[in-house]
Amino acid sequence: MGHTRRFVVGTAGHIDHGKTALVKALTGIDTDRWEEEKRRGITIDLGFAPLPLGGGGDGSIQASVVDVPGHEGFVKNMLAGATGIDVALLVIAADEGVMPQTEEHLAILELLGVRRGVPVLSKRDLVDDDWVALMRTEVADRLKTSRVRWDPPIAVSALTGAGLDELRAALVGVAGDLVERPEQDQFRLPIDRVFAVAGAGTVVTGSTWSGTVAVGDSVRVLPLNREVRVRSIEVHGESAERAVPGRRTALALVGVGKEELDRGHVAVTGPGWSATMTLDVALELLPGARKPLAVRTRIRVHLGTGEVLGRVAQVRSIAPGETGLARLLLEGPLVARGGDRFVVRSFSPVTTIGGGVVLDPFPPKRPRVSERGLAAQQAPGDRLGRLVEEAGLNGVAPSDLPVRLGILPGEVSGVIDAAGKGVLLSGDVLVARRALSAEVERLAGLVAEHHEAHPLDPGMSLQALRAAVEAPSPVVDLLVAHGVKKQAFEVVGAVARRPGWKAMLDSHAGGSGDRLVRRLAEARWQIPTVAELQQEFADLAVPPLLAHLAREGGVEQVDQERYASKPALEEFRRALEVTLQELGRATPAQLRDRTGLTRKYLIPLLEWADRRGITKRQGDARVLARLTGAADGS
Numbered sequence: 001m002g003h004t005r006r007f008v009v010g011t012a013g014h015i016d017h018g019k020t021a022l023v024k025a026l027t028g029i030d031t032d033r034w035e036e037e038k039r040r041g042i043t044i045d046l047g048f049a050p051l052p053l054g055g056g057g058d059g060s061i062q063a064s065v066v067d068v069p070g071h072e073g074f075v076k077n078m079l080a081g082a083t084g085i086d087v088a089l090l091v092i093a094a095d096e097g098v099m100p101q102t103e104e105h106l107a108i109l110e111l112l113g114v115r116r117g118v119p120v121l122s123k124r125d126l127v128d129d130d131w132v133a134l135m136r137t138e139v140a141d142r143l144k145t146s147r148v149r150w151d152p153p154i155a156v157s158a159l160t161g162a163g164l165d166e167l168r169a170a171l172v173g174v175a176g177d178l179v180e181r182p183e184q185d186q187f188r189l190p191i192d193r194v195f196a197v198a199g200a201g202t203v204v205t206g207s208t209w210s211g212t213v214a215v216g217d218s219v220r221v222l223p224l225n226r227e228v229r230v231r232s233i234e235v236h237g238e239s240a241e242r243a244v245p246g247r248r249t250a251l252a253l254v255g256v257g258k259e260e261l262d263r264g265h266v267a268v269t270g271p272g273w274s275a276t277m278t279l280d281v282a283l284e285l286l287p288g289a290r291k292p293l294a295v296r297t298r299i300r301v302h303l304g305t306g307e308v309l310g311r312v313a314q315v316r317s318i319a320p321g322e323t324g325l326a327r328l329l330l331e332g333p334l335v336a337r338g339g340d341r342f343v344v345r346s347f348s349p350v351t352t353i354g355g356g357v358v359l360d361p362f363p364p365k366r367p368r369v370s371e372r373g374l375a376a377q378q379a380p381g382d383r384l385g386r387l388v389e390e391a392g393l394n395g396v397a398p399s400d401l402p403v404r405l406g407i408l409p410g411e412v413s414g415v416i417d418a419a420g421k422g423v424l425l426s427g428d429v430l431v432a433r434r435a436l437s438a439e440v441e442r443l444a445g446l447v448a449e450h451h452e453a454h455p456l457d458p459g460m461s462l463q464a465l466r467a468a469v470e471a472p473s474p475v476v477d478l479l480v481a482h483g484v485k486k487q488a489f490e491v492v493g494a495v496a497r498r499p500g501w502k503a504m505l506d507s508h509a510g511g512s513g514d515r516l517v518r519r520l521a522e523a524r525w526q527i528p529t530v531a532e533l534q535q536e537f538a539d540l541a542v543p544p545l546l547a548h549l550a551r552e553g554g555v556e557q558v559d560q561e562r563y564a565s566k567p568a569l570e571e572f573r574r575a576l577e578v579t580l581q582e583l584g585r586a587t588p589a590q591l592r593d594r595t596g597l598t599r600k601y602l603i604p605l606l607e608w609a610d611r612r613g614i615t616k617r618q619g620d621a622r623v624l625a626r627l628t629g630a631a632d633g634s
């Protein structure tokens with residue numbers, strides 16, 4: 001099956017060792033296009049060219065080359081180019097051999113995790129065969145222990161063209177062996193150049209790291225965090241329908257100005273992306289670093305095409321040559337994904353001192369990085385287990401996992417499975433079983449407290465129970481379901497209650513309500529106080545029982561201390577109305593005579609009648625509040 005292989009080749013090596021001349025010999029393009037570069041005869045910024053390699057056996061090969069500067073003052077530009085490459089060409093002048101930036105660039109390639117490379121002995125024409133043989137051995141020796149898998153060195157001359165075919169053949173060989181950047185992934189283009197083109201608007205370029213995007217699609221630019229439309233796409237100057245990984249890409253964007261974007265910004269698609277100011281990382285200090293890395297050390301962090309200043313925090317001092325966990329506090333935003341590689345340079349003097357891998361681009365404030373159980377070599381399922389545990393009831397959204405864990409969208413469900421039984425999926429949230437159980441226990445406690453305080457209630461309102469939880473509503477759903485399943489409580493209609501719990505009236509207190517109602521009916525207008533009733537009915541919880549009966553309508557509260565039978569109150573009201581219609585006004589003494597009640601019983605009833613709007617006071621007498629006899633008092 002014909003299969004197109006796409007990859008980005010990047011140069012690396014000391015200043016003046018012939019990188020740009022080699023790119024020109026391979027591609028025909030002089031990538032040193034700036035006036036200053038021409039005048040000084042050095043590369044300052046990145047150069048780009050398509051690299052024709054011909055067919056690759058069973059399919060075609062599309063390679064791009066990024067040319068970087070070797071000058072020690074422009075390593076930051078080199079980093080922005082090296083970050084997106086698949087294959088390195090380490091260019092070493094045959095007449096000079098390994099030099100300081102050869103070493104620094106090599107370290108950077110290793111820190112960035114570049115997998116494959118071809119060492120190139122340039123300026124072959126300047127040295128004799130014996131010397132070349134010597135250099136081959138020396139370079140091969142130096143690279144033997146490298147983390148990059150290097151081909152044997154190839155001697156070339158940009159001047160005579162010697163060795164170029166051999167180099168092309170080597171690249172074709174490497175191409176067949178590369179781990180391809182996935183298309184079935186979220187699109188990500190770290191931007192290395194921004195410019196305006198008349199008619200096209202704002203154009204950004206970079207090496208597409210992952211995923212694809214088509215003309216007419218939207219991408220989100222970060223840290224600006226704006227959704228913009230892709231008006232057109234170019235790959236090495238030729239218009240294309242889609243941007244694909246492993247290729248130099250130019251996107252013309254609608255809806256964003258040139259001055260709003262910069263190198264280091266990123267164009268992405270899909271969920272989970274966000275600029276971050278904090279990274280939890282595994283950090284490696286190069287053996288050549290001068291000082292250990294300690295808390296508060298100020299550093300420059302290079303990730304993607306971005307560079308920001310930051311400080312190391314939460315670190316147990318990392319000695320040169322060692323690796324440790326650290327939290328990086330950044331002074332500006334970076335766009336990072338789990339598993340991303342980065343390079344660290346010292347603040348001053350500016351040298352490459354180390355690098356590492358992002359373990360979590362969005363670490364929580366607590367716990368500290370050393371207590372999070374994160375590690376560079378960690379199965380995504382295990383890491384997910386940790387993140388979910390930390391998130392508590394807030395949970396973790398599965399759609400955020402590709403970015404946070406650095407996995408493919410298609411791998412998400414497998415990773416969730418791998419996280420094991422400690423992680424539960426509810427709607428769109430992953431929650432730790434442990435957090436759920438603890439919360440269910442707390443809720444069962446709330447239900448129990450409610451029963452205690454309101455023994456006559458059928459239970460706690462489900463709405464109130466749900467409101468007691470601080471979590472997204474799918475998690476609350478899960479909690480309620482979990483609580484019911486674990487029989488921590490049961491849900492009946494709109495009420496949650498202890499399983500099997502019965503409101504006092506319906507169960508052991510059966511008939512106690514009736515006893516009170518009967519007692520109050522017999523008392524009629526000679527209303528006993530709640531305290532008196534409680535003494536009388538020592539076996540009952542009289543106050544809640546009366547409150548319950550009042551809700552049911554059998555009794556009515558007269559004042560703070562009294563409840564009366566409802567029919568008795570109705571009778572009293574009618575008697576009062578009849579009397580006052582007849583007399584017009586009546587003093588308590590007159591009413592005492594009419595009703596046969598002592599002051600002790602009469603006064604609370606009269607005050608009740610005033611409050612109910614049946615009567616009102618006039619001096620020391622009462623009159624009907626409404627003069628029509630039709631007042632019904634309700």
Ligand SMILES: Nc1nc2c(ncn2[C@@H]2O[C@H](COP(=O)(O)OP(=O)(O)OP(=O)(O)O)[C@@H](O)[C@H]2O)c(=O)[nH]1
Binds near residue numbers: 020044
């Ligand atoms: N004789 C000879 N000279 C070469 C060869 N390749 C490059 N040069 C010369 O070496 C000098 C530097 O070459 P460049 O290609 O600019 O070097 P570079 O590595 O790109 O330099 P920087 O980008 O500044 O790091 C130039 O004067 C080239 O003409 C070669 O194969 N043979």
Ligand SMILES: [Mg+2]
Binds near residue numbers: 020021032043069
């Ligand atoms: Mg150059």
